[in-house]
Amino acid sequence: MAMKMRTKTANGETEIMVLIDHPMETGQRVDPKTKEKIPPHFIQKLTFSVNGKEVAVADLGVAVSRDPLIKIKVKNAKPGDKVKVAWSDNKGETGEKEIAVS
Amino acid sequence: MRSARSRALRGLLVGAALVGVLPTLGAHADPAQDLKQFREYFKKKFPTVRFHNYASGFYALPGMDDYRSQWEAFNEFPPYEIGLDAGRREWETPFKNGKTYASCFVNGGKNIAQHYPYWHEATRQVRTAEMDLIDCVKHNGEERAFTTADLSKDTRARVQLANLTAAFYELSQGQRVEIDLSAPGAVAAYEEGKRFWWSRRGQLNFSCANCHMDLAGKNLGGNQPLSAALGHPVGWPAYRTVWGQLETIHQRYATCNSQVRAKPLKQGSATYNNLQLYETYLSSGLPLSAPSVRN
Amino acid sequence: MTNPNRRFFLKGAVASAVAVFAAAAGWISPRRAAAAEWPRDAYAAKTVEEALKNLYGSSAAVASPEVKIRAPLQAENGAVVPVSVSTNLPDVQSISVLVEKNAAPLAAHLNLTPSAVPYFSANIKLGATSDVHFIVKSGGKLYRAKQLVKVTVGGCGG
Numbered sequence A: 001m002a003m004k005m006r007t008k009t010a011n012g013e014t015e016i017m018v019l020i021d022h023p024m025e026t027g028q029r030v031d032p033k034t035k036e037k038i039p040p041h042f043i044q045k046l047t048f049s050v051n052g053k054e055v056a057v058a059d060l061g062v063a064v065s066r067d068p069l070i071k072i073k074v075k076n077a078k079p080g081d082k083v084k085v086a087w088s089d090n091k092g093e094t095g096e097k098e099i100a101v102s
Numbered sequence B: 001m002r003s004a005r006s007r008a009l010r011g012l013l014v015g016a017a018l019v020g021v022l023p024t025l026g027a028h029a030d031p032a033q034d035l036k037q038f039r040e041y042f043k044k045k046f047p048t049v050r051f052h053n054y055a056s057g058f059y060a061l062p063g064m065d066d067y068r069s070q071w072e073a074f075n076e077f078p079p080y081e082i083g084l085d086a087g088r089r090e091w092e093t094p095f096k097n098g099k100t101y102a103s104c105f106v107n108g109g110k111n112i113a114q115h116y117p118y119w120h121e122a123t124r125q126v127r128t129a130e131m132d133l134i135d136c137v138k139h140n141g142e143e144r145a146f147t148t149a150d151l152s153k154d155t156r157a158r159v160q161l162a163n164l165t166a167a168f169y170e171l172s173q174g175q176r177v178e179i180d181l182s183a184p185g186a187v188a189a190y191e192e193g194k195r196f197w198w199s200r201r202g203q204l205n206f207s208c209a210n211c212h213m214d215l216a217g218k219n220l221g222g223n224q225p226l227s228a229a230l231g232h233p234v235g236w237p238a239y240r241t242v243w244g245q246l247e248t249i250h251q252r253y254a255t256c257n258s259q260v261r262a263k264p265l266k267q268g269s270a271t272y273n274n275l276q277l278y279e280t281y282l283s284s285g286l287p288l289s290a291p292s293v294r295n
Numbered sequence C: 001m002t003n004p005n006r007r008f009f010l011k012g013a014v015a016s017a018v019a020v021f022a023a024a025a026g027w028i029s030p031r032r033a034a035a036a037e038w039p040r041d042a043y044a045a046k047t048v049e050e051a052l053k054n055l056y057g058s059s060a061a062v063a064s065p066e067v068k069i070r071a072p073l074q075a076e077n078g079a080v081v082p083v084s085v086s087t088n089l090p091d092v093q094s095i096s097v098l099v100e101k102n103a104a105p106l107a108a109h110l111n112l113t114p115s116a117v118p119y120f121s122a123n124i125k126l127g128a129t130s131d132v133h134f135i136v137k138s139g140g141k142l143y144r145a146k147q148l149v150k151v152t153v154g155g156c157g158g
Helices: B002-010 B031-045 B051-060 B065-075 B081-092 B129-139 B155-170 B184-198 B208-214 B249-259 B270-282 C004-008 C012-025 C030-036 C040-044 C048-056
Strands: A003-010 A013-020 A043-050 A053-060 A069-075 A082-089 A094-100 B118-120 B125-127 B238-240 B245-247 C061-063 C067-070 C081-087 C092-099 C106-112 C116-124 C130-138 C141-149
Touching: A003 A082, A003 A094, A003 B081, A013 A043, A013 A082, A013 C116, A043 A069, A053 A069, A053 C116, B031 B051, B031 B184, B031 B270, B051 B065, B065 C081, B081 B155, B081 B245, B118 B184, B125 B184, B125 B270, B129 B155, B155 B245, B184 B208, B184 B270, B238 B249, B249 B270, C040 C048, C048 C092, C048 C106, C048 C130, C067 C130, C067 C141, C081 C092, C081 C130, C081 C141, C092 C116, C106 C116, C116 C130
Parallel strands: C061 C141
Antiparallel strands: A003 A013, A013 A069, A043 A053, A043 A082, A053 C106, A069 C116, A082 A094, B118 B125, B238 B245, C067 C081, C081 C116, C092 C106, C092 C130, C130 C141
C-alpha cells in the first residue's frame, strides 16, 4: 500500500503528516455483488520515530477514515533528521517509510 | 501566443477521418457575448465573491466557511496525492520505444492544459486531454487498461486515466483558461454544448442551468449546496471524498445526470465533449487548479 | 518485514500473559509494553465511558478549556471528518478521540513520549450527528473537551 509523508516546521515544532493508501474497512459494509459483509481490514498501529528513536505510537480503529491521514508534532527536529513511520494492520500487513525533515 | 495555440490545436491525431455530420451553426452564435453575460450573472448573484476564487469550486461561495475550513484541512496534505503519484509515474515512464508521454504534446505537455478541450479541425471533433493521452499510448504502439476498457463501466481503468490526466493538468496549474473558438466547427460544437446545458432532463426535469446558475449556493435538502457553474471545470480531474479517488469530469457529468434521474452518457461521448467545451469556455480567464478536492 | 508486534495480536488471556511475561523478563519497559498491544477491548467498547475505563482504568475526565479542538460544525462528508486536538497541559501521555454515537466510540488514540508535542490530528468517520470527545491524559489525570458535529446525507453531495 502506498504511503506519503510530509513535514512542516514552525515555531520549533515539526508536524509529521502521513497519508496511507488503505481501505480501513469496518467490517459492516456489504459487498454489493456477493451480498456478504466485507471483513474488517484496518490499520491498528502507527509508530513514529525520529533518528531511530520512537516518539509516538498511534492506535487506530475502524472509525479512522479510508486512506488515513494522521498528523503528530515533535519538538526539536532539524532539517535532515530522519522521520520514519511504520504501520501494521489487523491482517498482519505492514508498511513503512522514512523521509528527512524538510 | 497565437502560434503556440495553433500548434496545440493541431494536436496529435493523424489521419483525416470525417467524424459525423457537420453540426449546423446557431443563427446568432456569439460565445463572447455569452461569456460576458455569464460572468455578469455571477457577479450580480454573489457580489462578495472575487472572480479568481471561483477556481476553488463551491468552497468560494458565501456561507461555506465551515466546509471551506474542512477543505483547507484536506489541502494541507491532499488525499489525492496517492493517485496523483501513480499518474505522475505513468506520465514519466517511457514507452518501450523510449519515448515518453511528453513527446506527444506541444511544449512537452507543460502549460498547455488551459487550452483543453479544443476543436480539432482535421477530425472535426472536440478533443479532451483524456482523448489525447489515450491516443498518445496508441501512437506509441502500446495499450493500457484505459485504452481498451469500457471506461463507463471499468472504474479501475477510468481512475487510472483520471490519475494520469491529473498529472497532465498539474503541469499547467495556475494557467488561465483560454479556449480557441475561431473555427466555425468549434462554434458549432460550443453551441451543441450550450444546447445540452440549457435543456431540462431526467425525472427531476432539471437543466444544468437550473441547478448551477439559479440554485447555485443553495442546498437542495441534502448535505451539500449546489456549485456555481463558473469555475466548474478548472478543478478537474478532481477528488470527491464520497469517491475516495480522482475521477474524470465526464464521470461527474454522468453521476450528476443520474442524480437528476436522467440517463448518464458514456465517458468520452461527443455530447460530453461538447458540454465540456461549452463549460470550459465559460470559465475563460480562471486559473487551472486541477487536480483538486471538489464536491 | 516481520512485525515484532505480531505476537501480541492474540486473543484475550494469551496476549496479556505474553505481555506480562515480557515485562517481567525486563526486556520490555512498562511504557513499551503498554504501547505494544492494540487495546482490543477499548476499541470494542460500546460507550465512551466503557472505552475510557478500558483505556485508562477510569472514565473520570474533567472538562477543560485547555484541551483545544478543531472540528467542523457540519461535516461535508461523515466518512471523512478532519479533527485535531492540541493542548498546553504538561506531561501529556496520551490523547484519545471518541465519537459518542458510533457503535464503538473509540476512533483513535495517540501514546506520546516527551519528544512529541501534545497534538493529534486524524480524519475520522461519523455514522451520524454526534458529540466528538477529545481526552488528554496529563500528569496521570484525564481532561476532556467535546464538540457536536452534524452529519447529513443525500442531496447532490451523494
